[in-house]
Amino acid sequence: MKVALVGCGAIGAVLAQAMAEHRVEAELVSVFDLSRERAERLSALFEKKPEVAAGMEEVLSSEAELVIEAASVAAARELLLPALSSGKDVLLLSVGAIADVEFLKRVEETARRNRRQVHIPSGAVGALDALKSAREAELTEVKLVSTKRPEALEGAPYLAERGISLHGLKERKVLFSGTAREAIAGFPANANVAIAVSLAGLGVENTRVEIVAEPGARRNVHEILARGSFGELYFRVENLPSPENPRTSYLAALSAISTLRRLGAPLQVGT
């Protein structure tokens, strides 16, 4: 499979390394980053070097069958519809891009019309397979609790609007409790996990989210609690940061590799 990569940061670098070492069956033909230097650094990892694109248009006109988006919500919004319209599948990391229900509908319609697909890796969380199974019957409750050190939450619009400072916080504090839609508006940097859980389960209006600050926390912890006719689910992951970007969980980069591997695999494991 021929692929293009948009975004050569923490996740892009881990993915490119896996392709360069032939750990996944994918040929990288085009790389793009706003920082040309980063794109060139990744291209240099390969024996058969992928073209360093000068802009998104070059990625869209490349021979890639799949575009991996590992850049930003803005890049994903710019890329999704034209990529699908030009016959390419998309592997989407910046899931926050489809938080908006109207935009999500357009993405789905465009994908359907062009017989293309958008692949969304589990990212920094898990249990999405069980939520998807559970919602085939009655899924009554899904709650996500994300716990991070205060520094990782600093600057969130929700805190700024209320004049809340986390400076000098001594003990664990629940900062926010509301729907996934409200969480995304107030804590956009936390949007990816909340959106992925919402898409797998009950949607942004019916998924509850709690955001907790814990001074000194070394790991980003995500917990999912769900109930329904299947029974009950409790999932917890303690994420270590990715070696290149302390804001990104290493598991998110690994989940992108795993998704890429699944696309070409004869055996599909998990729902």
Ligand SMILES: NC(=O)c1ccc[n+]([C@@H]2O[C@H](COP(=O)([O-])OP(=O)(O)OC[C@H]3O[C@@H](n4cnc5c(N)ncnc54)[C@H](O)[C@@H]3O)[C@@H](O)[C@H]2O)c1
């Ligand atoms: N799904 C998940 O669970 C999950 C987890 C972590 C990160 N993410 C998301 O994945 C994306 C990449 O994460 P990362 O840690 O690799 O980020 P990063 O900041 O390390 O790297 C992003 C790279 O994309 C480039 N970039 C930004 N906007 C661009 C644009 N419009 N066009 C081209 N290049 C652009 C930047 O220059 C940078 O090199 C982010 O949007 C992040 O929020 C998702």
